Structure formats: structure tokens, C-alpha cells
Amino acid sequence: MEVRRAADLLERRWLLSILYASLAGAERFNEFLQALEGIPPGTLAQRLRQLERAGVLERRTVPASPPFAEYRLTSAGRELAPVVEAVQRWTGRRAAAGVEKGPPSPKRPSP
Amino acid sequence: MEVRRAADLLERRWLLSILYASLAGAERFNEFLQALEGIPPGTLAQRLRQLERAGVLERRTVPASPPFAEYRLTSAGRELAPVVEAVQRWTGRRAAAGVEKGPPSPKRPSP
């Protein structure tokens, strides 16, 4: 069951959104912070570090004034695009099918 | 950013493995328990309920002796197959590329 090797990385809050934002062009800490409305900065910092350690993102400091950090996808990171796209297609199809929030409570009879 | 609609469901521990097991044919509580070596039963029960509420799995009690429960993918659930497969392909490619556990610590110079 090979998916389990990805669990520690992917099964974490905000991770899909971070990948999506990154694939969509976000590169700087504050860009992620805005794109992911609501993420606590501590969590974002932790995720970016985890993705960096996993070889998905690459961090570099740009020596401008003031200097800033840039997070870019590595080739391994870009290979995650199909995952994100598959999730997008799924949610897209569900939204189209009218599943918004509360699914009509699939009653389960008590034994 | 449509992926966020899937976050509450997918960004949870064991979820990818549960989907994988289900796509691979697991149907009963104890089958999942064995396929997902190490999952606490409480967590499994919670996930199965979440997936049921999300309309991904369908639970029915089979009136045998003793009666047992059966969890099967709905059509919406089967449409998650591309997600699981994309993750599988990614981990497969990484394993082939030799990324096993500890990536060689991408040194980050202190400012």
C-alpha cells in the first residue's frame, strides 16, 4: 500500500491548499498567507518547512531590500500537480452535482 | 480555490489509506482494521462515519449470523480513484528515485 508513504506529508491540514497556491504561482510567505485565508502563520511556516524537507519546495532568500524568501516547487513538487488536479476535478463535479454543505443525512437505523 | 472544499474530508490521518483499501476491495470493519495495520479502531470508526456522511461510503448491515456491517464506495466515492492513483504514482516515482526516508538536510544558512 504505497499511499501510506505519502500520508505524513499529505494528510495534514492546509496541505492541499498550499500545493494549489504554489502551483498557481504563490512564492512568498505573505502570498501564501493571503491565498490561504485563515491559516495561522505558525502552521504555514511549519508546512513550508515540511515541504522543503520533503523535497517538494525549495526555499531561497532573495537579497533585495528588504530581503525576502521565495518558495518554489521542485520537480518532485511539480509532479504533485496531478494529485491536486484530481482533487479539484472531484470537488468540481460534486459542486456541480449539488453537494454544498449538509448532505441529506443518510439515516442509519439503530440496530 | 476549490480544493479547500475537500480539505476537511481528505486532510485527515489514514484517509488516503482507507480510500485505497476500499478501492482495493475492503468492505468490513475488520478488513479495514487489518489492511490499515496500526490504525486505532476509534479513528477508523470515526473516518468511516465521516466518509459515510460525506456520501463517499455507504454502510449497510448484512443480516447474517452474526450480522455484520459492510462499507462500500458510492459512485461519488469511486470518483476519488484518480486522486488515490495520482498519489500512488507520485510515491511510486519517488521510491524509484531513491527517496526513502531522510532527505539530505537542505542546509539553510542563518542570515
Next chain:
DNA sequence: GGTCATAGGTTCGATCTCCGTAGTTACTTA
């Protein structure tokens, strides 16, 4: 020299989630 603004974080306590182990209920078979 003092104050702002910008960028990229860190720190802290509270809360939520997850873990490991044990126990429960209902039925059946020996």
C-alpha cells in the same frame, strides 16, 4: 536620531485531534 512600513517569521496558552489499550454488546458455536 526617532518613527513607520515591510517581510518573515516566532511564541504562548487553549483547544482539537489522534493514539494505544481495554472493555462492551449481541449473537453463535462447542
Next chain:
DNA sequence: TAAGTAACTACGGAGATCGAACCTATGACC
């Protein structure tokens, strides 16, 4: 009566995530 099977639930503790505030460094402005 005892043991087995199936599907869970209960519980205390560990770990992950949260919101809000704070910190450091640089340069621009006054």
C-alpha cells in the same frame, strides 16, 4: 457454561493545530 466473532465505544494522555500577540531586520522618511 464458556469461548469466539464482529463491530464497535471509552478513556487518559500525547501530539497537532489554533488565534493573537510579539519579535527582528532593513530601509525610507522627517
